[in-house]
Amino acid sequence: MVQQAEKTATKGGRPRIHESADELRHAHYLMVMIRRFEEKAFEMYTRAKIGGYCHLNIGEEAAVVGAVMPMRENDWIISYYREHGHILARGTEPAAVMAELYGRETGVAGGRGGSMHLFDAERRFLGGYGIVGGQMPLAIGTGLSSKYRQTDEVTLCFTADGATNIGSFHESMNMIGLWKLPVVMYLVNNQYGMGMAVARASAITDLWRKADGYGIPSERVDGMDFFAVKRAMEQARERAARGDGPSLVESNTYRYRGHSVADAGRSYRTAEEIQEWRERDPIGQFEKVVLEAGLLSEDDFHENELAADRVVGEAVEFADQSPQPALDTLYEHLYVADS
Amino acid sequence: MPELTYREALREALREEMQRDDRVILMGEEVGSFGGSYKVSQGLVEEFGDRRIIDTPIAEEGIIGAGIGAAMTGLRPVCEIMTINFLLVGIDQLVNNAAKIPYMFNGHARVPLVVRTPSGAGHQLSCQHSQVLEVWCAYVPGMYVVAPGTPADAKGMLKTAIRDDNPILFVENVLLYNESGEVPAGEHLVPLGQAVVRRKGSDVTLVTYSRMVGVTLQAAERLAGDGIDAEVVDLRSLRPLDIETVLGSVRKTNRAAFVEEGWRSYGVGAEIAAQIQELAFDDLDHPVERIAGKEVPLPYATNLEAAATPSVDGIVERVTGMVEGRRPVAASA
């Protein structure tokens, strides 16, 4: 019953802003930088600097930054292959991320992983995983471990709409719910899993309600609204850190581009639909709100844009100049050598 | 004969079998309006409707299980698994159900199911999307594993597989879809379990399958320039296995190597080498060798990826060594 009361399918009034100007400036910078980074990744993919599969977060910036910002330094993050923005929001050097996309020695995974498999041990970012559903069971384990070690760490586990239809989602939700683990299951509903609209793939379209079957409190927020996402994630994190167990937050958002760079993203949705979502652009909305509240100025935004351009430009330069991994490292890290 | 790509040949087989038999359905992720992630089924939902071309959620265990249940009750499903890497999510259904049901229930049930999936590395798809795993299924008695290497075989073997009453893993290859070749129009059936000699030669037998057939044929041409005449045998089926064609070739050339994209240890080549030495020991002038992928998760960086994948150069070098009598060395790691 408690969890029913907590559900708010669509939030009414806009949550009050409690962030300082510095925090807001930083949030804006991250969203802008992620967008620029992704646009650059797209460009470099078409110029064959980046290969393989490359999935972008463009359109999802508020859903990403609003979810990562509330996490503390000692929290864990686990993600899936659409994770460039997730790791950037966590604070990983854009240059090291771009270098990974380029397959260079200086990349976050030494060029071995690429776009889908970013990792940052120092920031407790436990990786992007490429098999749909593959990351979720890991969150059972990180949650178990945090509890076992009697810490107040929380795991933020990214997942997505299409992935709620695979078995591992249900196994993970059940075990996380059963053992009341400090995990926030964060569901990025960007309306499609490749070309499949949510309604064509899921028996129910209120995906947040899937948590009901596992006794996990859940809610859906507007994923284009940074503040709505951040408030929900602050609460979910607090609940988990207090020892009150897991929650699921569904963020309703949209990817402007195709599933990956190779997909034009036009065959299964209309131009009008894309336009409608673009009109609610997460960065545009954020700017409007903080301007109206008098918390940041156009100058602040402009400064952030310049900074983002500079950082992303430097990231590309760094990646371009970095060497490929040495051939004689092929077998390195296959097994732990010093155990 | 018309020229078709491997992709078009598969589509033609699906279309013809669906026209011929209303019990044939295609199920999988994005097989409908998206046309399949490798576009094999493009246009089929327009032709056959969503009653027979069924888009599923991302649920490999569900997809294969659904195929088995439908097969047990009168349909002849073809399930498409986007890539063999995702088959692992549903492999329990294939190994513990599909391959067991006919035997375990004493022949009272049949599972006329085809699971189609592409194997192999693409370009920089990284380690979770670049695996060659069909050997896992070939190990299991109770199902067939076939892997055509040409467009003509893609069509002929898929048609045969759909008509067969056994559960079959039908292995395609990510990098073969765009390859073209002559494909007989209409009723073209290639039996399962028959290997074929792709190139005649007298000095050494190179046994292979799937994408490595083309790579090995290129190597054979290079070797011919160096005066080494290689015979190339395309297995086409891993189970049932046509060892006789392999042995016939080895008896003539007295040297054999197996070329595969996957890992060397416990791979397909391990089985073929074992059978050759069991059945043609006296005919061998040289140990049976295995030329295979390096035993690492396939890395993303282009240079590491290339270094880990069997290449024409690598085959030429090793086969030259065999003919010159240089002994193989142990696999690294």
Ligand SMILES: Cc1ncc(C[n+]2csc(CCOP(=O)(O)OP(=O)(O)O)c2C)c(N)n1
């Ligand atoms: C087990 C498995 N099946 C299929 C795929 C292919 N695939 C990759 S992403 C994807 C769609 C996932 O959609 P969703 O979970 O909504 O995440 P999004 O890509 O929209 O962020 C599919 C089917 C895969 N990687 N793993």
Ligand SMILES: [Mg+2]
């Ligand atoms: Mg999605």
